[in-house]
Amino acid sequence: MRPSTIWFTLKQGVKNIKRNLMFSIASIITMAACIFLVGIFYSLVNNVNHIARKVEQEVPITVFFEKETTKKEMKEVGKLIKARPEVAKLEFESAEEAWEKFREQYFQGSEAAEGFKDDNPLVNSANYHVYLNEIERQNELVAYIQGLEHVREINQSEEAAKTLGSFNKLVSYASIAIISILLLIAVFLISNTISVGISVRKEEIGIMKMIGATDGFVRSPFVLEGIVLGLIGAAIPLVALYFVYTNVVEYILEKFNVLTGVVAFIPVQEIYMVLLPVGLALGIGIGLIGSFVTTRKHLKV
């Protein structure tokens, strides 16, 4: 295409959008809503995943021993666990230390704890904290440890991860459903906008064909219109979401500063590494498909 032809096509495309502004705005809004939701869900699911992983990694497996297990026997078990390649770190906590920690955490120096003074209620609570470097192998390791002698009980951090996991699944399914519906509506609205544009310009199109315009030439302003609508429809939510995301993260960390240590959000830049190209591709894709299909249907000679 010559530069003058490209310029002509561009002007036509923009003219089309202006000519049926209401339809164009409706398409843009639907598209924007659709991509906004994609962004929200993407951020949500990814952050929940991120947090779940963090929880899994930071909450160790705790291994308790049977009564009467001697320190030496415990050490033997510790050696065996330590020898496993997936184990990153092993910490021993004696019954006394366990009680000390418990007391501090739950009684916070109150008198009530004094009643237990020389009678450690957690007498059988000597344990190992096992930290993993490969969280995926947690179940394998638990099975191994369970098979070892003297081991009474293992506490796994699986629950938190599991809950978060199933929450994630639910959010994913719901979002896929909503997004698919919105995608369909967006394609439909774009297609509608384009067909209105085509019917308004029916005469002009007839003349173009009579003069010897190629299908591509007749079509390109409409396809361009679709792409421009898609791009605007993508740009608005992407910009909005950037600010929403940073502000929400800031707000949560500020409001619930207890969470600061436990919860770490994915930085917005990292989210946008994926969301930006995906959002733009979605916008352009919807615009392209909507307009391409419509022009194909309406512009047959």
Add this chain to the structure above:
Amino acid sequence: MIDLVDVSKSYGKGLPAVNHANLHVEKGEFVFVVGSSGSGKSTLIKLLMKELDSTSGRITVSGERLEGMKHRRIAKYRRKLGVVFQDFRLLKDRNVYENVAFAQRVIGRPTRVIRKRVPEILQEVGLAGKYKSFPDELSGGEQQRVAIARALVNRPDILLADEPTGNLDPKTSEEIMTLLEEINERGTTVLVVTHNKDIVNSMKKRVVTMHDGIIVSDEEEGGYHEA
């Protein structure tokens, strides 16, 4: 330039709109196609424009066979034709200059060529000085001149005119026909479909008469016969 061999076109059942037509037009000829409504003359033009496909027979225009022509080829083929209609078919939201320039933009001519060529052709059809007028501000005759300028701006081999004077008064009709004659004298093959008896009789050109889809007569320096 135009060659029809045993060409028929039927729409569904019933009598064909064009029935076993044979027609040969040489380069540089001026030909009238006459006949009453429904005689098949409009169908003939549409066949030549490749707006319709013939049911049978062979059509060759400007060296191109029209049967089985690939869809993508049609646009290129139409650039060899200039077409003028009874209702002008101008773009009402664009001025004279833009209406003519449109035909050049559509086939991808660079702007610098358009700037030179459009005033040239507007001069030729007698519309110099009306560049900025919009179609609604022009008389019927002037609008048809714009349409003719648009048809000629890409220097087609053939000019097809479908009832070009149908909406015009007799004096203006005569002026338009004179213009078409001048265009023909400059080398363009011209085929005019009309039922304007006076003009056909006064111009003494080749006249092809159609009736019920059949070419009933074909005369050099002919006149308008009621079939």
